[in-house]
Amino acid sequence: MDGDSGTAGSTQAAEGFPVTVSDCSGSTTTFAKAPAKIVTSNASSLELLLRLGAGSRVSGTGWPPGRGTMPAALDAQAQKVKVLSRTVIPKEKLLGSGADLYINTFGAMKMGGGGMGDVPSEKEFAAAGIKQLQLKTTACAAKADRPVTDLAAVEEDITSLGAVTATADRARALVDGMRAKVDAVRKAVGTVPMSRRPTYFLFDFDAGTKQPTVVCNRQIAHAVITLAGARDIFADCDDDRRQVGWEDVVAKNPDWIQIAVHNHGSASANKRAFDDAHTWLRTNAATKELKAVREGHLLRIGLERSTIAGVANADTVEEIAKALYPDKVR
Template identity: 65%
Template sequence: MRSRVWWPTTAVVLGLLAAGCGDGDGDKGADKDKAAAAGASVSGSGYPVGVTDCMGAKTTFAAAPKKIVTSNAAGLELLLRLGAGDKVTGTGFPPGKGTLPAELDAQAQKVKVLGKMVIPKEKLLGSGADLYIDTFASMGGMGGGMGDTPTDAEYKAAGIKHIYLKSTACASNRKSPVTDLSAVEDDITSLGAVTGTSAKAKELVSGMKKTVDAVQSVVGSTPQGSRPTYFFFDYDAGTKQPSVVCNRQVAHAVITLAGARNAFADCDGDFKQVGWEDVIAKNPDWIQLGVRDRGSESANKAAFDEAQKWLQDNAATKGLKAVKEGHFVRIGSERTTIAGVSNADTVREIAKTLHPGKVG
């Protein structure tokens, strides 16, 4: 029996927006301007860094945190890429061995696992962390004895500042469809400012923009009517009732930037459960086999094979255009639906598959 992949959608909307300083005065000024545009407050020296939520509540960092706990592998990977991995003392939803790029995997495996899924409340509050980075909006709907969500007062009493990756945690409350990766880039910029790694954050964001811009220069002007329709099949979320990507989820932006049309672009929110009759009505041109990274190339191949076979054998889906034509995209769930540098790489990979010969 497969374990369900949980991406909670109850929103606690956070504007985790901040930026730090560069090497020269010009860089500092530019970074401060970016922070102001994003809604953050940063002093001329880089600290204090102010992080505000949509309700106006402000979290201030007088200095870089020393002990960080992450809710899952998304925040962990971003911190590792930023060069702040030595400050991470624990995580929930840990990445399996081999799931992160080789240069990061060894570091990730050394991080203490506080919970194989959601970190139990007592462990989180007793972790000794001074910062908790949460990819999710709320754990209240998780259930299953995984522990309650700490209150703001409990976080404060434990000396833990609690911030979010807004690109995923706040997705369902966006007022309009997300069509670019700016929210992900803001998350990276924010974490860079908070952890004192703004220079690296700037480098990562620049690389993402370069990758996406290269794709957009080729497929960006493709008319909507000429774009193939695309269905993200969240296999690990269960097959009885499919969970689809709606237009507020980062995957919608990934699909759009790759020159495709999200089959469920008319769905407002981040994720939504529908019936297979709804998928049949959309009859997508392409289907992404969304499975979690199993930790090795062979294990991933087996998971993709399993998801594809299910579609080919199931009476409700075997007649779909994409299934009959073998139009499957084998790219994992995490790099498509959760904030990360690899979102940009996924844009390129999807575009290369859907627009062969056009994208390098």
Template identity: 70%
Template sequence: MRSHSVCGVAAVLLGGLLTTGCGGTGDGNGDGSRTGGAGGSASGGHPVTVTDCDGAETTVSGVPDAIVTSNASGLELLLRLGVGDKVIGTGFPPGRGTLPAGLDGRARKVKVLSETVIPKEKLLGSGADLYVDAFGAVRSSGGGMGDVPSEEEFRAAGIAHVRLKSTACAATREEPVTDLSAVEADLTALGAVTGARARAQRLVAGMRQKVDAVREAVGEVPEAERPTYFFFDFDAGTGQPVAVCNRQVAHAVITLAGARNVFADCDADFRPVGWEDVIAKNPDWIQLGVRDRGSEEANDKAFDEARTWLETNPATRGLKAVRNGRFLRIGSERTTIAGVRNADTVRDIAAALYPGKVG
């Protein structure tokens, strides 16, 4: 794919859910999509139209040949869709060993265009015809994230710009996120754009099967009886804890697992809080949110360090969860980064909290 058309002046300002076709001229596909264009659909079901957080549209005319991703979250989704061979570069690359074994080797083959935000000139000159962007519009337009291309510059370079709704729209959500529908929408959209619809449908079905099983198992537990839960972001620093708030996908993961996020009243994605706030919440369970170190041995050491800190710090050792040893050793990435593994984390949290109900 080298060319793409745009529907609407504000297209792709915030990121992409799927419809197929442009201007509502096509036939329904039963998945919220439209196959459009006079004369029928192109190869792979194209043209494909994606929408941003406000519903503005952009149309991708053909299957992309060269894809660049902004960071590891978009890269992982594309690898899971089986189109990793089309990814020619990424920013914010995943650390070695941080992706599941089956994906890590393929991720290592992707050229790193930047360890952080890809510079504008490098991105526009990368040869990409699709850029998968996990960042929100505010962050992408400045905010310390570097100089990024405008939508006009993307169009001039022949690069379709698609943002991931599960991450890019967090700052603009008006309601708490309580399910994984945005992740499913991103998979569906990327599957349609890249010609991997069937793979996307299988991934979404697998996620729903795991989450539905947990819902069935714990659905009758009254809200007031569900255990309270604190995600301890150990790697964000221990001086001031960072709360997972209700606009972050981790809040949905915690909620779906049958727990109550102690910072569910925080209308943001993340927010610095004080230890006095955590003490006041006095959670029943604490997840040791450690970022993947690249090996099981290194991860175990980090989990041990996080637990020891909580058990020996005068401000936290009296917490109910600490006194009772109710810790979950589940990594940060699979909890706070929107993706297929969110469903696995729902199941793993629920299995710890409800051992008699969830296997």
């Protein structure tokens, strides 16, 4: 997407406010006007703001994108954003950032085996003049009461973010583009009976190899896998994530494995992580005889593209479907 267009929605801003959004607990926050200084918790929420054309209002981020890890049209803008932390933004730095909005991708969830640090309280956010907006697709996943089977919640996150930042038209265009890709895949593979769809395992390499941490049916990745025409081997797990044993993976013997690594800070570092995960699967006694490994059915797709709300969720649906159904999805 080309340069920032944060002022494009100024007319609709006057007409579209106040805007009220809710968090995972159902509490609401009302915005009387579009925020002027935004801090994002990680690269995924930053990317959404860049795609919406609100990049000039982002004053800082945690978990920053490495150079070359975002789509080319957004990468230059992303590299100009001040890095407040390479991981979770420290409480004092966040409260002293001068932001009027903090976009919280993860809420209080655990990530990568560790907690999210000393998160400011609601009173502390209010005292600092900072409002919060959660990407509920990710932050609320553990509280979901049913399996996630579509990208509706992702679309709602994008729509809410567009409303708050006065970029509703851009948000609508992004959602329409996502729907077009997913609908095309659904049309191509929708007639394949569930019993004939290949089984699929998302391997979160960075979460540890001693005991795999798998995504379950409350996680958006489950919807991505299902929409692509695959059968998630942990579809019966009523949670967002869970640790299992390798014997559980071996028993299910997936047809395809997605090697999913976190953003390691650069394209070259990501490649090394993918290579390491690939080598581990091919040499580890517990995995080297898996059908997907023996047949080379290993997809390299970054973890965030599957597990965190964003436009890339639809791209990942398309990418998986093209690999699994090359004669149907082109």
